[in-house]
Amino acid sequence: MRAAANRNPRRAALSTALIGAALGSGTMISLATGGRSDVGLVTLWELATGAADALPGATMLDIRMPRTAVAALLGVNLALSGLILQAITRNPLASPAILGINQGAALGLVAALAFPAASGLTLDAMAVAGALGAGTITFAIAGGFGGRIDPMRLVLGGVAVGAFAYAAVRFAYTLEDDLARSVVRWTVGDIGDMRWSNARALAVWSGIGGLLAAFLSHRLNMMALGEASSRGLGADPRWTLLAGAVVAAALAGVSVAVAGPIAFVGLVVPHVARALFGGDHRILVPAAAALGAALMLLADGASKMLAAPAEVPVGLVAAMIGAPYFLYLAIFSDALE
Amino acid sequence: MSADVAPTAHRAGAPTDRRWTVPALAGLTTAVGLASIWSLSAGAVTIPWSVIANTLFGLDGPRQDYIVLNSRLPRTVLALVCGGALALSGAIIQALLRNALASPKVIGINAGAALAVCLAVIAGLSPGWLPAIAVAGGMTAAGLVWFGSLRRRASPARLALIGISVGFLCDAGVDFLLVSSPPYLFSAPLVWMTGSLWARGWEDVATAAPILVPLTALALALSYRLDLIRLGDAHARGLGMDVRLERPLLLLLATVIASVSVAVVGALGFVGLMAPHLARQMVGGDHRALMPAAMLTGMALVVLADAAGRALAPPIEVSAGILTALFGAPFFVFILLTERRGRP
Numbered sequence: 001m002r003a004a005a006n007r008n009p010r011r012a013a014l015s016t017a018l019i020g021a022a023l024g025s026g027t028m029i030s031l032a033t034g035g036r037s038d039v040g041l042v043t044l045w046e047l048a049t050g051a052a053d054a055l056p057g058a059t060m061l062d063i064r065m066p067r068t069a070v071a072a073l074l075g076v077n078l079a080l081s082g083l084i085l086q087a088i089t090r091n092p093l094a095s096p097a098i099l100g101i102n103q104g105a106a107l108g109l110v111a112a113l114a115f116p117a118a119s120g121l122t123l124d125a126m127a128v129a130g131a132l133g134a135g136t137i138t139f140a141i142a143g144g145f146g147g148r149i150d151p152m153r154l155v156l157g158g159v160a161v162g163a164f165a166y167a168a169v170r171f172a173y174t175l176e177d178d179l180a181r182s183v184v185r186w187t188v189g190d191i192g193d194m195r196w197s198n199a200r201a202l203a204v205w206s207g208i209g210g211l212l213a214a215f216l217s218h219r220l221n222m223m224a225l226g227e228a229s230s231r232g233l234g235a236d237p238r239w240t241l242l243a244g245a246v247v248a249a250a251l252a253g254v255s256v257a258v259a260g261p262i263a264f265v266g267l268v269v270p271h272v273a274r275a276l277f278g279g280d281h282r283i284l285v286p287a288a289a290a291l292g293a294a295l296m297l298l299a300d301g302a303s304k305m306l307a308a309p310a311e312v313p314v315g316l317v318a319a320m321i322g323a324p325y326f327l328y329l330a331i332f333s334d335a336l337e
Numbered sequence: 338m339s340a341d342v343a344p345t346a347h348r349a350g351a352p353t354d355r356r357w358t359v360p361a362l363a364g365l366t367t368a369v370g371l372a373s374i375w376s377l378s379a380g381a382v383t384i385p386w387s388v389i390a391n392t393l394f395g396l397d398g399p400r401q402d403y404i405v406l407n408s409r410l411p412r413t414v415l416a417l418v419c420g421g422a423l424a425l426s427g428a429i430i431q432a433l434l435r436n437a438l439a440s441p442k443v444i445g446i447n448a449g450a451a452l453a454v455c456l457a458v459i460a461g462l463s464p465g466w467l468p469a470i471a472v473a474g475g476m477t478a479a480g481l482v483w484f485g486s487l488r489r490r491a492s493p494a495r496l497a498l499i500g501i502s503v504g505f506l507c508d509a510g511v512d513f514l515l516v517s518s519p520p521y522l523f524s525a526p527l528v529w530m531t532g533s534l535w536a537r538g539w540e541d542v543a544t545a546a547p548i549l550v551p552l553t554a555l556a557l558a559l560s561y562r563l564d565l566i567r568l569g570d571a572h573a574r575g576l577g578m579d580v581r582l583e584r585p586l587l588l589l590l591a592t593v594i595a596s597v598s599v600a601v602v603g604a605l606g607f608v609g610l611m612a613p614h615l616a617r618q619m620v621g622g623d624h625r626a627l628m629p630a631a632m633l634t635g636m637a638l639v640v641l642a643d644a645a646g647r648a649l650a651p652p653i654e655v656s657a658g659i660l661t662a663l664f665g666a667p668f669f670v671f672i673l674l675t676e677r678r679g680r681p
Binding site: 156157168170 | 438488492494497498508510516606650653656659660665669670674
């Protein structure tokens with residue numbers, strides 16, 4: 001990972017303005033689009049002045065706004081998760097979806113739904129447990145417990161772990177019910193029916209995760225220097241690895257529990273953030289969070305517009321943005337040999 | 338790709354003794370036969386073997402004409418044809434790319450063919466065109482992977498990664514088409530996409546078999562060319578083989594075989610990966626023995642996956658593709674961990 005980057009204040013200001021603009025326009029697009037054409041940004045104004053009609057007002061308050069909030073929070077969670085994973089594995093292709101963590105969370109969730117009595121845990125906890133389990137297996141395949149992570153094995157092993165978990169999810173759903181179509185919507189990441197309760201649950205986790213990520217950011221910087229340097233500077237890399245993995249898995253797990261596995265946000269956003277702000281994680285953590293939120297807000301707007309009046313799940317929009325970038329990295333990234 | 342790599346030694350532990358070839362092939366044939374009989378008997382209605390025999394051979398006694406002849410027999414035949422085809426395709430691809438991780442799915446053929454077929458369904462093309470469309474899609478995806486790996490001498494793992502990412506790209510396209518088009522178009526393809534023989538009938542056999550059976554025979558007949566290529570390009574050229582011409586032709590054959598299979602049974606992952614490896618463990622690396630063994634293994638795998646999917650929780654059917662993925666993904670990890678840098 002390139003630590004050397006421009007600390008040019010003008011460029012930093014420009015990047016910050018860019019992110020701000022993306023966040024603002026993303027929020028407006030996400031709020032303005034939707035099934036009812038009579039609900040738009042005007043409704044917001046009417047709500048503020050108390051002049052809104054009952055139905056459009058309720059649509060804005062109870063459908064549009066929680067969905068927009070969920071999209072932004074998912075972006076924060078997944079971007080931070082990807083940023084942490086790329087830092088602790090020092091692998092530019094690492095992200096919750098590529099390492100199988102998203103699919104592991106989905107499997108944990110399905111297990112909780114299929115055996116509610118046996119698990120005894122909440123859905124969120126099972127999703128996080130699944131995410132951690134899948135991440136641990138991928139890490140073991142890559143040789144992480146032997147001391148040295150093979151970058152290519154990490155990625156290919158993660159894809160295989162993800163494929164296995166995903167097949168197990170489909171297996172469970174086939175036996176559970178014949179709802180093939182709704183399964184497809186869920187497995188591609190759909191936030192069409194989000195309410196404030198979902199947003200509140202996510203916000204708590206995003207807040208905790210963001211704080212922990214900020215707390216870890218200095219250690220992540222030292223990881224980027226290499227494990228030996230990290231140890232020399234007094235930060236045990238194993239501790240950083242463990243803490244980072246737990247935070248990343250938790251952030252990805254709760255996101256999957258709410259919206260289903262959304263791929264590639266966690267892959268793309270850290271790269272964009274590094275390109276804009278350089279390699280310092282103390283800046284990257286807030287920058288990636290804001291960028292992730294902006295990307296997901298724009299994706300949410302696109303998901304409502306692409307096939308109007310039908311909707312494309314937001315996870316699918318993210319995949320259509322992210323998959324070409326993943327191909328680009330697969331071909332050109334030099335960090336894998 | 339890896340042009341003049343010295344031939345790698347025989348894999349340790351794989352029996353290369355010729356004496357084992359015939360017993361292994363005989364054993365595999367028996368396994369395929371038993372699996373087929375189980376496939377005819379398993380399902381929502383379990384049919385005893387005696388009834389199957391009565392039905393198939395027109396004997397006196399209780400018969401189950403409709404279920405056996407119209408539902409389970411075409412499925413079993415299709416599973417045999419496509420399983421053998423996918424396995425041969427995988428064996429050819431692994432030999433040509435010298436890549437133990439390669440398979441039709443891993444280099445993107447499955448997903449490319451599936452995307453093309455989805456587009457064709459939306460465009461309202463008649464089912465007779467689907468094999469041709471699938472081949473076009475599979476070739477496009479494989480071509481993309483090939484171009485991607487040209488940038489440098491891609492390592493086997495890098496090639497697999499590029500193929501996987503092309504697969505992701507196509508999968509996103511397939512998901513988009515499935516979600517954004519009216520339900521009536523895709524209620525059946527949805528099941529099919531996951532790699533399933535559900536509701537496949539004689540008309541699907543009629544679509545696939547006339548293409549796959551001759552091409553399968555051709556692939557078997559060309560086995561020894563793969564042995565020449567395995568010696569390394571310089572040796573193969575010395576033995577009178579035009580490697581630059583034959584390598585793309587063989588790759589094209591593998592792509593066509595896999596794509597046509599995908600057009601009728603969907604993206605049955607990992608069969609093309611597992612079957613050649615299992616066969617190599619049984620008969621060694623000589624392709625004249627390996628290719629038939631891989632074909633029989635692939636047949637047995639797909640028939641077993643289809644039958645097990647019906648027998649697990651009748652009347653619900655678990656897609657064969659789910660079962661092959663449940664076994665295939667750990668298998669992929671196993672190869673990733675045991676093959677040194679992924680060279681067979």
